[in-house]
Amino acid sequence: MPAEGSTFARRALGQQLRTLRERAEVSQAAAARVLGISPQTMGRLEEGLSARSASDLYMNTLCNLYHVSDKERQLILALAHETRVTAKWGGGWWRPHLDRDITDFDPYAALEHQATRLTAWAVIRLPVLVRTPDYSRAVAWTDTPNAPTHHTEERVHRELKRQARLDDPDFTAEIILSEAALREEWGGPAVMAEQRQHLTELGQRPNISIRVVPFTTRNHIGASLGSFSLLEFPMMPKSRMTQPPIVHIEEHVGDLYLERSKEVARYTSAITELRRLASA
Template sequence: MPPRANPTLRQRRFGTELRRMREQAGFGGSELGRLVGMNPAQVTQMESGRIGISADRLRTIAAACNCANRPLIDALAEIVAERGRGWWEEYREVLTTDFLEVAEIEHHAKALAVCTTTYIPGLLQTGTYASAVFARIYPPLPRKDIDVRTAFRVQRQQVIRSGKIPLRAFIHEAALRMQFGGPRVLADQLDALVEDSMENGISIRVVPFDVDTYPGAGENVTFAEGPVPELDTVQMDVSQGTLFFDAPADLAKHRAIFARMASTALSEDGSRDFIRSIKKELEAKYA
C-alpha cells in the first residue's frame, strides 16, 4: 500500500511510541531495520505514521528493542487492529484538522479531565453558548461555519453523555462569569452545568477567585487518559490553535497540575451551590 498522505493523530502517536521504543534500545533507524527486515526509509515512514504495520511486526520490533512493557505492547496492538472511520471524518472537508484530532483523542480516551479559565469546557457547552463562543471570533465567521462548528461540538459531547467515558471538569470562576451571547445565554449555561454535575460519570468542580494560588496553567487544558499511562495525551487550546503533548515529562507535569487542582477546587456539592449563586447574581444584576 502507498504511504498515507495525511496520517491521523492516533497513527502518528503509534509511530512516536515505536520511535521511543527504538531510541530507548539505543538503536538508529538503520540498525533497527536490519534487525526486523525493514529498510531505513520504511522505519522512518513507520515512525511518522505514514505506513502501518501488523501486530506481528509490532511484537517483533518490541522484542528486538528488548521492550518488556507488555501492557504498552498490547495497547499498541489494539491500535493496529482498529478498522473503520470515526464519526468526525464526516467533517474532514469542512473543518480544520485541529477539530478532528480533538474528537479523535476524546473518542479513544479511557477518562477525560479538563481545566478551563476562559469559557465552559466544550464537552459541557449548550448549543447556544457554543454558537456564541464561535460568533465572537474575529474576523467574523460566516453563519454556516458557526453552525457547523457548533453542531460538531455538540456531537463531541456524546463521548460523555453515553456514560462510557468519565469526565472531571475543573472550571475557574472566571469562566463561569465570562459572557458569550449575553446574560440569558450564560444563565442557561449555568443551569445546564448544575444538571450535568448530577449525571453519573460527570464531576464538575469550581476553582474560585479566592484560592491562595491558582494551581493550573492559564490555558484551557484537557488530559486524556489512554489504556496505559504511556499513551496519555495532553491537549492545550492556544490562540494559534490546538497543541498536543505526549512526552513523558509533559504528561508527568500535567498529572501533578490536575492533582493540585483536585486538592484546591471546591467539592462537587460546594461547586453546585457556587454555580447557583453566580446565576442568582447574574439574574439580579440583569433583571
Template sequence: MAVDDDPSAAVARRKLGRELRALRLAAQTEDGQKITAEHAAKYMERARPTLYRIEEGLPGVSIKNHDITALAELYKVDEATKADLLALAAATRVKGWFARFSDVLPPGFDMYVGLETAAASVWAYEGERVHGLLQTEEYAREILRIPAADAPVPDDVEIERRVAVRMRRQEILTRADPPAVRLTWVLGEAVLHRPIGGPAVMAHQLRTINEVAELPNVTVRVIPFNAGLHYGIDTGPFAILRFPDNAEPPTAYMDNFTGHLLTHKASDISRFDAARDAIQNCALDEKSSRELIHRAAKEPFGA
C-alpha cells in the same frame, strides 16, 4: 459501534507509530549499523518529515500498505508482526464521524476528537470559558463567533457546522457502549460571571452545567475568587486523557490561538498531573461548587 463512528483511527495511528519507531531503533543494516530515520524514509520512498509524522502518530499522512511492507522488509520483521502492522495501518484509514467536518475543524483537531472519543477519562481545567463538553448550543454559538487573530469572522454556515461538532462530542458523556467517558472539569469562578450571549443564555448555560454534573461520570468543581493565586493562572487551559485498560499512554492537550499541543511523553504527563493536583487542591468540593453555580445562575443573570 458503526464504522462511521469509529474513533480508533487516532489510537491506531499512535500505536502504529510507536511500534514502527521501536522496530527501527532495534533493527540494523547488513553491516551492523543502526537504521536511521533518513535511511528508513528513503527505503519506503517517503520524505524524512513524513516518516517523522508516521512515527509520532500525527495526522495528515495516509499510511499505505506499501509503506508498511517496505519497512517490514527493512526491519526484517516476521510475517505475524507484518500482518499486525498492516492491520493497524488499515485502522488508521477508518473515518470517524468528525471526518465530514474537516473543513471547519482547526488543523489537527480531528486527532484530539478521536482520542477524546476513545478515552476512558478526561480531566480538564478551564479558567475563562465553559468546557466544550458542557456548552449549550447558544453559548457555543457565541464562543465560536470570536474570530481567529488572522482570520475573518466565520459565516453562519461554518458556525452551525462547528456547533454541530461540539454537540456531537458531548455524546461521549451519556453513551452506553463503550462506557461513558468520566469527565472532571475544574473551572475558575470567572467563568460563572462572564455573560456570554446575554443573561438568558448564560443562566441556561449555568443550569445546564449543574444538570450534567448530576451524571455519575461527571464531576464539576469551581475555584472561587477567594482562593487567590493558583497554578491554573500560569498553566492556562489543558486536558489530560486516559484510556481504557491503559491501552494507550495518557495524553495531555493544550490549545491556544497559536495552535495546539498533544503529548504523551511520560515526563510531560508527570508535570501535567502535578499541575492538575495543585489546581484541584484550590477548588471547592462538588456540593459547594453546585451551590455556587446555582447562585450565579439566579443572581447575576436574572433567571
C-alpha cells in the same frame, strides 16, 4: 517495547484508517493481504504503534481499497507524512488550525472519542463537552466574527455531536473550572444562566464531576496555567498495551499535544492541586 518517537500522529492516522476500513466493510486480515503484510502488522498500524508502515504507497493502496473521497485521501497522506516526520521526535505535536480547515479533521475530537477519561482545567471558556448550543454559538462568533452563518452552525453541530461522549457510562469527565469561566458572559446573561443550569444538571450524572476554584483562592497553580485537558486511554485490543495519556493545550492559532512522561506528570501534579482547591 514502546513505539518510536511521538505517538500522536500515528494514533490519529491509525484511528482514521480503522474508521475508513470499517466503513468499507473490509476485514483487517483482508487489508493486510492487499498490502502484503501480516494481520499483526496491520493491527499495529491501526493502533498507532508503527511509523514504518505509513508509506505513501501503503496509504494510497488502502485508500483505493476503501474507496475514499479525494479529501479523505488528502487527510490520510497528510497524517502519514506527519507520522513519518514525528517518528524522529521525543513526544509532542503542534498542529495549526489551518490544517484542520484544509482537511475538516479535528485530531483532538478523534482522540477524545477514544479516551476513557477526560480531566480539564478551564480558565475563561468552558470545555466543548459541557457547552450549551447558544454558548457554543457565542464562542464561535467571537473566534470568527466574519464567518458565514452556516459555517458557525456547522461548528456548533460538530461540538454538539462530540457531547454524545458523555452518554457513555464507561467515559468519565472531570471538569475543574476557574470561577472566571462562570462569570465571563458569553452570549449575555440569559445564555449564561442557561449554561450554569446545564452544568448543574450534568454534574448530577455519576460519570461527570464539575467543580470550581473560587476567586478567593490565592496563589494557586491554576493562576499560572492556561486551559488544558488530560486524556487517558484504555488498553488496546490487539497489542494489549495501554496508550500513553496526552495533554492538549488549545491556542488561538493551533493546538499543542504533549505526551512526554515528565511533561504529562507536571500537569497531573497540577490537577491534584486543583482538585484540592476546588469546591463541589
